[in-house]
Amino acid sequence: MTSNKKLGLTTRILIGMGLGITVGMFFNLLTDSGQNPLALDLGVFTFSVKEFFVDGIFNIGGQIFVSSLKMLVVPMVFVSLVCGTCSLNDTSKLGRLGGKAVGLYLLTTAIAITTAITLALIVSPGVGANLTADVNFTAKEAPSLAQVFIDMFPTNPIDAMAKGNMLQVIVFALLFGIALALSGTTGERLNTLFSDLNVVIMKLVTILMNLAPYGVFCLMAKLFTTIGLGIIIKLSLYFGLVLAVLFIHALVVYPVLLKMLTGLNPAIFLKKMKDATLFAFSTSSSNATMPVTLETATKKLGVKNSIASFTVPLGATINMDGTAIMQGVATVFIAQAFNVDLTVSDYLMVILTATLASIGTAGVPGVGLIMLAMVLQQVGLPVEGIALIIGVDRLLDMTRTAVNVTGDCMVSCIVGKSEKEFDANVFNNPAAGTEAESVDFHHLHGSSEKA
Structure with a gap:
């Protein structure tokens, strides 16, 4: 425990990530030849050290960590949204919040795919590949935009919570919070209960954050043992380009928008995003990182x-x-790889389709590939081309999630500042929030938290 006090949470997560990658690549290199030099023949059965660690300890530890994070998502969103909605003096404010948030999210998505397509056309990652559609990929069918709006309203809120349908949980929490605010003394009593629950849930988050280095180690060790490093070399231009655009969007576009619309210091913002982006990178899930x-x-x-x-x-x-960003680069890559010429109107259609699809496919499993399939079909490209990039998509997905999480907080800052629901002192305080990251497990009753 003493070492935990000396090292910050970010440092411990980075150490866990580094050790996990090293261990994973060690196992990967040992088994790269197709043999298993770490298998011991004990006569009755064969004991595989790799399977014991990778499929056993690393897999179990990583899955438990991710499951523990997901466990908190629904109760945290519901309780936090009820508290937030109940505290609004004017419920019509929700309309403004929704309009600003959705508008900003669509704006940044349009900027992202436009940047990706532009740079992909300049770099030309698929030129010379000369591929034919002899690979197979079957994408799930995406629901229509109208159906998404219909499905936002739950027929059974308990079922929506059990299935983790976040749009339905958000809608129910908003309606419940409004009803609570309009219920007078009864609502005030329940609001006090929800406020206390919110404090307890956030303390659960802190506990899991302290266990994160071990979970991140297991996730990285498992991933880098199984990931095919050879295919990354073959698709290095595509891989590097997507990675470059992701970094440009996170480190240039977001800071510029934040500075223009709020006047806040982007350097402070990016520095305070470290822990959240590391969580997002390791879990590859915006919901789990929520x-x-x-x-x-x-x-x-x-x-x-x-x-x-x-x-x-x-x-x-x-x-x-x-x-x-992945869709923009992938569209250009697949078009060039299959020698299909796309017009300017085709690329404009890609931008429009991908931007609107970001809402239309919300909450659907495998959303990235579903959206890419929709985009490819819209401009007449072979959907089978998706199979070409799946091999490197896992690592890119981790970085995409980190970018998305950064965007979530950037939009939150802009909306909060515009609604005067923002504490600049907390933002400018480098130590803000860090005191809540440590948990003294030896003195459970000694660390009371204020509401």
Whole structure:
């Protein structure tokens, strides 16, 4: 425990990530020849050290960590949104919040895919590949935009919570919070209960954050043992280009928008996003990272809970900037690889389709590939081309998630500042939120948390 006090959470996560990658690549290199030199023949059975660690300890540890994060998502979103909605003086404010948040998310998505297509046309990652459609890929069918709006309203809110349907949970929490605010003394009593529950849930998030280095180690060790390093070399130009555009979007586009619309210091913002982006990178899931994202937005960036409790879950559901970047580069790559010429109107259609699809496919499993299939079909490209890039998509997906989470917090800051629901002192305080990252497990009753 003493070492934990000396090292910050970010440092410990980075150490866990580095060790995990090293161990994973060690196992990967040992078995790269197709043999298993770490298998011991004990006569009755064969004991595989690799399977014991990779499929056993690393897999179990990583899955438990991700499952623990997902466990908190629904109760955290519901309780936090109810508290945030109930605290609004004017319920019509929700309309403004929704309009600003959705508008900003669509704007950043359009910028992302436009940048991706432009740079892909300049770099030309697929020129010379001369491929034919002899590979197979079957994408799930995406629901229509009308059906998505219909499905936002739950027939059974308990079922929506059990299935983790975030749009339905958000809608029910908003309606429940409004009803609570209109219920007088009864609502005030329940609001006090929800406020206390919110404090307890955020403390659960802190506990999991302290266990994150071990979970991240297991996830990285498992991933880098199984990932095919050879295919990354073959698709190095595509891989590098997507990675470059993701970094440009996170480190240039977001800071510029933040500075232009709020006047806040982008360097402070990016520095305070470290923990959330590391969580997002290791879990590759915006939903699983949501508890950490919300804590970062409220405790470190100074966004009031009444704003962040709405914008963060909404962003985790519909903000697809990272995916849009992959779609832009992948569209150009597949078109060039199959020698298909696309016109300017085709690329404009790609931008429009991908931007609107970021809402239309919200909450659908495998959303990135579904959206890419829709885009390819829209401009007459072979959907089978998706199979060419699946091999490197896992690593890119991790980076995309980190970019998306950064976008969620950036939009939260802009909306919070515009609604005067933002604490600049918290934002400018480098130590804000860090005191809540440590947990003294030896003195459980000695660390009371204020509401």
